[in-house]
Amino acid sequence: MKKLIISLLFGLFIFPTVVFGESSTTTSETEDTKEKQTVEIVTTVSNPLSTKLKVGEETKLTLGKFIGVVPKGEFKEVKTDFIQLDKTGKIKALKVGTTKVTPTFTLSTDSLNEIKKAYLEQNKNLKEEDINFVVKQNEKEMTYEIKEKEKEELIVDTTLSYIVSPTELVVGQTGKVTPKPILGVELAGSFETDKNASIDLKKDGKFVALKAGKFEVKPVFKMSKETEVAIKKAALKKANDKTLTEDNVVFVNKDILYTYPIIIKEATPKKEKVEIELTFSSSPSTLSVGQQGKTIVNSIYGVRPEGTFKPFENEAINIRTDGTFKVLKPGKVSILPNFMISEESKKEVTRAYLKQSKDKTLTEDNLELVFKGSKTLVSIEVVASSTSVNNNNNNNSNSKGMTKTLPKTGEKQASIWLGFVAILLSVGLFYKKLN
16 A cells, blocks of 8 residues: 655745655555555744844744644743743844754644644545544754844933133133033033133133133033943933943044133223211301301311212201201201212312322222211201390491491591601601701
8 A cells, every 4th residue: 555645844934845755655455444644744943044143132933834724832942051942932042152952843732633624625535534644843953153242322422512601801810611511410520721821721620811802712621430420321311221231322422622702801900999988067066047057078188078968958957959058946956968079079089198198009090989978967056046136236236336446448548648748747847957
């Protein structure tokens, strides 16, 4: 009897190879015994598309269809130092190196029945009892080459830019260059020192203006290792990818040299400030109600300041801008004048101060006199108007008496002439007696 042997080959990633062959094996027959066909279902695992993997990469072994049926079952689990094969056929590369594995596959009962059914549908002249289905495994050794995984890069732009403050200085003033933060990290490190005719830049970013003019600051900064670590951590936090580490972070620094213009001006001479207290007095110091007087600014270094008073009025006194005042009520009045010295008087007092000062380095340009109001009250005695009338009457009587005793201008001249004539007559009489 002839036996028809059909070998079924299944492959990974490539079409399965189905081999049909005839066997020369014969068996003895009797009239009661029917001839059976033997169908071999041979599961063969072929090489996948690639046996070259990188550490951490995965691939999977899958079986091709047989008569439209995808075989189902399990792979035998294998684990070496280099790869791991699980029941589903998934292979994961674990370590750099080369290893050999012989995958084996066990067809499930359900999948076998499904294949039988599909085969019988194609061969309707056959019945299941006429066929002997045999499942075989064709084990094949496979070689895997595992290489180091290419490092995934997390790019961070660390091109530096700066803040220069202030951008306008005077000679001798200090400014500062500060690198801008990267990913919210304040940068620590040091600057390359740079001293030229215009500025003196220190390692900490501070610079001193040396010469007046327009110049450019060209900072070069090197961040510290601690700052680099802080930036990497900030980048990983932003990426939010648990597979990445600090080794995956790559800094990219664009080759850009920023320049920052600054203006340096000549320093204004420092002024020496001298406080001058203004003092006041009243003329007269005693007045009667309704009478007018004047507030006088006392002299300073021989100069009597000019300016204006702030007007003021209450029930006792009325003060005007020129310092004159009118008393309105008897009693003692105390005032604290509010006086604004004129610019011209300031200059006059300044010159007078410089003249008497022993410090010959002082000039009008570097000296500033600060005029302060007096803290001393000016007292004015105000008497009743009747007292004033009596005093005036007495003064008038004295004046009249003096008028009677003192000659008028014409009378005085006449008296002089009479005296002169009398002298001439006396001289004439004297010479006459001598003769």
